[in-house]
Amino acid sequence: MARRELCSFRWNGTEWATITTYSNSEFDSKLCTVNQQNTMPAISEPIRVATLNILADCFPWFIEMAIRSNERFEWLCNGIINLNPTIIGLNEVTINALQQLQQCPFIRENYFITESFDENNIEMKNCTNGLLTPHGSIILSKLPLLEVFAISISGSKRKAVVGKVEIDNNLKTSVYFCANHTTAYQTPKNAQLRAQQIRDIVEILEPLKLPFVIMGDLNLHYRFEDAVVIENKFIDAWAQTHFSHIYPFNDKNEGYTFDTMKNTMIPYYIPGECRQMRLDRILFSNGFPAFAIAPCSMWANEPIKSDNYLFPSDHFGLFIDLVTNVTDINKSTISIGEPDPSVEEILYRNAQNNTDQREYRLGLVRRTSTLVSHLGWLGATALGLK
Structure with a gap:
């Protein structure tokens, strides 16, 4: 698979300036400055790694009516402030979402970013690295990005985005x-394609002889897709x-990041949807060379307002x-x-249990009833009755 070198960007007080890729020797000389800018965590400070599919805003109007992206993207900036990750991968980022992120004072003060566009020429809607077509993955990192590539x-127009950082000063x-976003939908063909897409990344990263993390909405719909973890x-x-069997890492929480039982926005976005799946992963x-000091957790897993169905996304995020x-x-x-x-x-066992490879489809009765109900809700919402 092809690799393409990218720029990274850092707010310099007046604009998101292009950062020249650091060499290791250059990094040493810049370390004092980096510390003064509060971008390098102290040695004793944990490194918080996070991921979230933010749900793009480039869908038809009737979907946008349900997912209310302006409210969700406003929450996203506050969500990142509250989570305060060291490094975070975001999927389904569009120009509008990137604009919100670039204008957030906390992000300007603390993060390098792998995509940018000229805020003085918004009409052009052009990104420097060309990653958002119309949506894509980006990385925000408090740690200086020594190298960035796609x-x-x-089988996908989307690119996996890779950043190299130093996680231990000494x-x-x-x-x-x-940060990666594989092909969606629960079909056997797409399961095979997802496995290949992840192998494509491994084939580029493994020869570099450094540890790596692949994180994001990997869309592993079937349980047998845990084979991706085992095989790689x-x-x-x-x-x-x-x-695990080791306390406190043994609560057996299934970790569904796509969960129609908890995420009340999903039925408004995908009428009739009823699945619970562990679509999002952080794979080391x-x-x-690191240790988890607490179980991997979810974020963006509460309604934006307690009295409303709207969630930050149709996915819950992960952090560790x-x-x-x-x-x-x-x-x-x-x-x-x-591995434990x-x-x-x-x-x-999950990987071996591959007898059920049916394509997921709603039954005719359920699809019809939910669609009728949803059309009624859309009409009432459009008329201001909801």
Whole structure:
């Protein structure tokens, strides 16, 4: 698969300026400045890794009426402020979402970003790196981005976006973070395509001989798609920190990031939808040099307003807090660079249970009844009655 070098960007007080890719030696000389800018966490400070599919705003008007993107994107900036991640991958980012992110004072003060557009020429709607076609993945990082590139993946116009950072000042530990959004829909053909798309990324990253993370809406609809984790020797952050036998990483929480039982926006967006799936993942390469200090958690998993159906997205986000060394022997940690045997066994069983590969479709009765109900709601909303 093709690799394309990208720019990164940093707010300089007046604009999002293009950052020249740092070499390791240049990084050393810039370290003092970086610390003064509050972009490099202290050694003892955990590294918070996060991901979220924000749900794009480039759909037809009747979908936009249900998902109310302006309200959701306004929440997104506040959500990032409250979560305060060290590095975050976002999927389905459009020009409008990027504009909100670029104008957020907290993001300007704290993050490097992998895509930008000229705020003085908004009508042009052109992004510097060309990643949003019409939506795509971006990375925001408090850590300086030493290298940024995009990877083409099979059967998709979207690119996987990769940033190289140092996660440990003392050990000079460089790693790659990849934000990726694979092909959607629950069909056997698409399951095979998703597996290939992830292999495409691995084939680019593995030869670089550095640990890496692939995170985002990987759209793993079927349980047997856990084979992606087993075959690539990944450590799945949620599984590792919830399916283990080790306390407190053993609560067996299923971790559904697409959950129609909890996310009240989904039925308004996709009438008749009733599934619960672990679509979003944070996957670490084997040997990743860090430890989780708490179970992987969800964010963006509450309504924007308590008395309304609207959620930040149709997906819940994930985040995990890491340290690169364990200094407190009384603190519970678990490696995210070496698979827990009990977790590996569960994922292996899921991977082997591949007899049900049916394409997901709503039944005719359910589809008709939900569509009629939804059309009534749309009409009432358009008339101001809802």
